[in-house]
Every structure is written in C-alpha cells, then in structure tokens.
Amino acid sequence: MKIPVAKLLIEKLFRKNSDVGPPAPLLTTHCTYCSWNSFMQATSSKGMRMPSTMACHRPYDTMCLLALTVASKEIISTLRAGSIPWKNEIVNDANSGLPRSVATRKAFCPLNTMLLQIALHRNNFVSRWWGTQSKWQELGGSVDQSTEPTVVYNCDWTPLPLFCIDQVAGPSVDTLRVHDFSIANADTANRTRIDQLVKSSGADIRVGVGDATHSAGNWYVAPNPWIAFPFHSTGDYILLAPPEFHSNPATHHYTLLHELIHWAEVRTNWISDMPMRELVAEIGSGWIATELGCPPCPCRINENKWLERWLWEMRRDSDYVFRAVTQARRAFNFIMSIIEGDKRC
Ligand SMILES: [Zn+2]
Incomplete structure (x- = not known):
C-alpha cells in the first residue's frame, strides 16, 4: 500500500535525529514561546531532582x-x-x-x-x-x-x-x-580551506551548465522527491556559474558556500519557505566564510532581493531570527564537521 507523501513528510520533519546534538538532559523545560530546549538541573535542597512538572x-x-x-x-x-x-568585513x-x-x-x-x-x-x-x-x-x-x-x-x-x-x-x-x-589582500587571500571543504563534502557540483528546468547559473536543485532522500530519483546537486561570471573571487566562494548550505538542508532534516531558506543560506555561508577567513564579499544582490521580506517577517515575529540562526548553526556545524571530523556535530 502506498503511504501518503504528506504523512511521510510529517514523520520526517518530526522524527528525532539521534545523530545530532548531545543526549537530552534528564530534566528539560521547554519554553512555549520559542521551543528552546532550555534545560535546568533543578534539584531540591536535599540534592534530589525535582519532577519536570514542578519546573515553572x-x-x-x-x-x-x-x-x-x-x-x-x-x-x-x-x-x-x-x-x-x-558577512565578514575583515580582510584576512x-x-x-x-x-x-x-x-x-x-x-x-x-x-x-x-x-x-x-x-x-x-x-x-x-x-x-x-x-x-x-x-x-x-x-x-x-x-x-x-x-x-x-x-x-x-x-x-x-x-x-x-x-x-x-x-x-x-x-x-x-x-x-x-x-x-x-596580511594578504582580498584577491590573493588564501581560500584553500574553502576549496578543501567543498571537495571533502562530496557535493555534486556542476559548473557552467544547466539542466532540464534550470538555466546555467547558481542553484541548488533539491532531491525529488525530497521525502525520499537519500533514495530520491533526481536532483540533489548544485549548479554553479563559472568563477569568471562573478565579479571577484570572494563572491564566487560565498555563492558556492550559499548553495552548500542549501545542500545541507535535507541532510539536517530541515525544510522551510523560500525567504527563510535564503536567510539561512546567507547567514550560514557568511559564518563559514568568516570562520575560514574568506575576505569580504561586496556582492549584495541576494540580500537586496530578500531584505524587505526578511524585515517584514522579523517585525511581525520575534522568533523569526531565532529560527533562522538556529538552522544556520545546524547547517554550519554539519558542513564544518566534514573538515573537522565530528568535533562540531
Ligand atoms: Zn539560495
């Protein structure tokens, strides 16, 4: 019998991922506002643990x-x-x-x-x-x-x-x-670690080509069906414009990292709408570039495209930024763990 896709999607989204993060503490209190797993080791004066229902x-x-x-x-x-x-503002x-x-x-x-x-x-x-x-x-x-x-x-x-x-x-x-x-200048700064990261990731990156539905450019083509990953039939590759298409080497590397954060979405069991995905990809790629010493990226095309929508979401929902940075960190940790072993995940 065929299981409805919606049911599979719900199960996948709410499935506990035992590979990510430390084991849950004995006592947890969940903030009903942000769902932040803020835990406290509540103990009585005799050193006994309090039942979680007593935690305020x-x-x-x-x-x-x-x-x-x-x-x-x-x-x-x-x-x-x-x-x-x-985004990193500091030159090397x-x-x-x-x-x-x-x-x-x-x-x-x-x-x-x-x-x-x-x-x-x-x-x-x-x-x-x-x-x-x-x-x-x-x-x-x-x-x-x-x-x-x-x-x-x-x-x-x-x-x-x-x-x-x-x-x-x-x-x-x-x-x-x-x-x-x-100190190297922006054009000669060492981007070896980024190249190493991308190579080690094993991501399928296709430079300077398009596919049946995308023209040549910068895209992450998600697995189809998403829910079937890693047994999907098509997709799960990055289409990337050649380096000479970008205005400078830093922009090329930021773009590559942006698509790599999208590539990490399904691998961290996360999905959202396009504005949120773009915000997460921008924050995550900026964090990796900063951590690996990629020089400043002057390109603001993507931020300019989405900025008003992000601001609108942030004004109406104080939790919006929190959700974005939380997923950006998960994707960041997942990708950085590729070159640092399981130090971060
Ligand atoms: Zn994107």
Whole structure:
C-alpha cells in the first residue's frame, strides 16, 4: 500500500535525529514561546531532582520573549542601516573568525553569535575573543571603562554583558592576539580551506551548465522527491556559474558556500519557505566564510532581493531570527564537521 507523501513528510520533519546534538538532559523545560530546549538541573535542597512538572515555565517565556524582541530590534536596525552582520568585513586578519568565549574557548550559541557580530561591525572590532569583565580581570586584563559592553543572553535568557578583547588592555591578554601573520589582500587571500571543504563534502557540483528546468547559473536543485532522500530519483546537486561570471573571487566562494548550505538542508532534516531558506543560506555561508577567513564579499544582490521580506517577517515575529540562526548553526556545524571530523556535530 502506498503511504501518503504528506504523512511521510510529517514523520520526517518530526522524527528525532539521534545523530545530532548531545543526549537530552534528564530534566528539560521547554519554553512555549520559542521551543528552546532550555534545560535546568533543578534539584531540591536535599540534592534530589525535582519532577519536570514542578519546573515553572513562565519565567522562561517572559525572559525569552523579551530577549528575542530586543535581539530582533538590534538585527532589524543593523540591516536597515545597510550592514550585513553575518558577512565578514575583515580582510584576512588571523584574529578574526566567529566570536568565541575566552572562558570556554567555544563558539557562542547562534543568537549570541549574531549579536556579537553586530557589535563587531558597529565598533570596528577585529578580534573574535569575548569575555565578562571579571573573566578579563582574572586573566590579568584591564577593561576600558569608557566603552560599552555588548549584551548577550545566558541559557535562561538572563542578560550577560561581554567585552571584546579589543576593549581590553594588558600584556597577559595580549598573548591571545595573533601578531605573527602576513596580511594578504582580498584577491590573493588564501581560500584553500574553502576549496578543501567543498571537495571533502562530496557535493555534486556542476559548473557552467544547466539542466532540464534550470538555466546555467547558481542553484541548488533539491532531491525529488525530497521525502525520499537519500533514495530520491533526481536532483540533489548544485549548479554553479563559472568563477569568471562573478565579479571577484570572494563572491564566487560565498555563492558556492550559499548553495552548500542549501545542500545541507535535507541532510539536517530541515525544510522551510523560500525567504527563510535564503536567510539561512546567507547567514550560514557568511559564518563559514568568516570562520575560514574568506575576505569580504561586496556582492549584495541576494540580500537586496530578500531584505524587505526578511524585515517584514522579523517585525511581525520575534522568533523569526531565532529560527533562522538556529538552522544556520545546524547547517554550519554539519558542513564544518566534514573538515573537522565530528568535533562540531
Ligand atoms: Zn539560495
């Protein structure tokens, strides 16, 4: 008997993916606003775990809504001002890359990553390292008190003010900075890691050709039927314009990474409408390019095409940005794990 496609699609979308992410904690509380799996290890005074039904959801909802509203406004005003926070603005500086915590040496959660990138753009910071004032002091640094901290959010949505290393002085802190590197210009910057990533991915990339339904250009042709992946009959390949079609090498590489994020959609079991898919592909490709040191991409064609729609969605739904950055991080982790083993997934 044939199983209806809609039923298969629903099962696929809601299927638990045991390969992704850490095992669920013993006690979880789900914010009913954003579905963020914010967990707390609630214990009684005797050290006994409380039943999850006793955990109060309301503070999470209130804090979450407030944080997402503030974060959405930040991102909207940044985009309105003509800045694209997820795109690298720094030319081949070894201190740059996706923001990382100086305390844990790990990347921040997706929403905080976006907020810190906005602060980087706004203040012309270069370095990736961020920490609290007390952490910098513990490391022997002195925070410039004439500058403002950037507010991000803890797992329980409480505000957390952070300072970039560019706001901190002190010889011991300075050792975190990379001084011994040669600065290349945008045209000669090393894109070997991106080429290596693309090659290792095993993605079917067809350069300078079209197919029965697409002219030659930049497209990801999704598997058909999507629900049947990886046993689909057609699709699941990238059509890419030749490098000379793009205005500069960086644009070519950003475009390739954009299509690679689309390629990761079905592999991370995610599907959405076109505006959301484009936002995720732009954020995800910008993050990979930043992490791998791809120089700035001056091309704004795709952002210009979708910007008003994204802003409209963000204004009416504070959760829109959160959903976009969450999927962008999943796709980013999936693709980066190709060259870094299972370090990220
Ligand atoms: Zn796209």
